[in-house]
Amino acid sequence: AQSVSQHNHHVILSEAASLELGCNYSYGGTVNLFWYVQYPGQHLQLLLKYFSGDPLVKGIKGFEAEFIKSKFSFNLRKPSVQWSDTAEYFCAVNARAGGFKTIFGAGTRLFVKA
Amino acid sequence: DSGVTQTPKHLITATGQRVTLRCSPRSGDLSVYWYQQSLDQGLQFLIQYYNGEERAKGNILERFSAQQFPDLHSELNLSSLELGDSALYFCASSASGEPKETQYFGPGTRLLVL
Numbered sequence: 001a002q003s004v005s006q007h008n009h010h011v012i013l014s015e016a017a018s019l020e021l022g023c024n025y026s027y028g029g030t031v032n033l034f035w036y037v038q039y040p041g042q043h044l045q046l047l048l049k050y051f052s053g054d055p056l057v058k059g060i061k062g063f064e065a066e067f068i069k070s071k072f073s074f075n076l077r078k079p080s081v082q083w084s085d086t087a088e089y090f091c092a093v094n095a096r097a098g099g100f101k102t103i104f105g106a107g108t109r110l111f112v113k114a
Numbered sequence: 115d116s117g118v119t120q121t122p123k124h125l126i127t128a129t130g131q132r133v134t135l136r137c138s139p140r141s142g143d144l145s146v147y148w149y150q151q152s153l154d155q156g157l158q159f160l161i162q163y164y165n166g167e168e169r170a171k172g173n174i175l176e177r178f179s180a181q182q183f184p185d186l187h188s189e190l191n192l193s194s195l196e197l198g199d200s201a202l203y204f205c206a207s208s209a210s211g212e213p214k215e216t217q218y219f220g221p222g223t224r225l226l227v228l
Contacts, residue, residue: 032213032214034216036219043115043116043118043219043220043221043222044204044206044219045116045218045219046216046217049214049216051213051214090157094213095213099170100170100213101159101162101170101172102147102159102213102217103159104149104156104157104158104159105156106156107156107157
C-alpha cells in the first residue's frame with residue numbers, strides 16, 4: 001500500500017538552528033508533494049508544494065523543500081528557525097498510482113526554544 | 115482563517131448514536147474533502163466530493179456516509195458510533211478538486227464517543 005513516512009515525530013531546536021524534516025513516500029510514477037503546517041490553535045495550512053519543474057521549491061516563511069526522485073524523498077528545510085515556527089508539520093502526497101487520494105504522513109511536532 | 119467553516123466545534127455522544135458534521139467550503143470552491151485525525155492513525159483521507167458528486171473514496175467505514183449539497187456545503191454522517199471513532203474530523207476544500215491544488219482546511223470537529 002502507498003505510504004508516507006516522516007522520520008521524526010518530535011524535534012526540539014533552539015532558535016537560529018537549522019531544520020530538516022524528512023519525508024519519504026512509496027509511490028512510483030508522477031507525484032504531487034505538499035508540506036502543510038498546523039500552528040498551535042490554528043488550522044492546517046499549506047507551506048509549499050511541488051508537482052513539476054525545479055525540484056527545489058520555496059514556500060512561505062523561509063521554508064524550502066527538495067524533491068529527490070531517486071530517493072522518493074521530499075525533505076523540508078529552513079536555515080534558521082524561529083520560536084514562531086513551533087508547530088506540527090505534515091508531509092502529504094498524491095499520485096496517479098494511488099488514485100490521486102492525498103495521503104498524509106504522521107506529522108512532526110517541532111518545538112523551538114527561545 | 116482559511117474560509118472553511120465546520121460545525122460543531124466539539125461533539126460528545128454515546129456509543130451506538132449517530133451524528134452529523136457539517137462543512138462549508140471556501141467561497142468559490144467546488145470540491146470538499148473529509149479527513150479523520152486520530153492519535154494512532156494520523157490524518158486519514160475519508161472521501162472527496164466535487165460539485166455534488168463523489169470523486170474519490172479513502173478509508174471510510176460503511177457506517178460513515180457523506181454528501182455534498184447543491185449549495186456546496188457537505189455533511190459527514192457517522193452512525194453506530196464506537197469508542198474508536200473518537201477523533202478530530204477535518205474538512206478541506208479546493209477550487210476544482212484537481213490533485214495539484216492546495217487544500218484549505220477547516221478548524222475541525224472534535225468528536226468524543228463515550
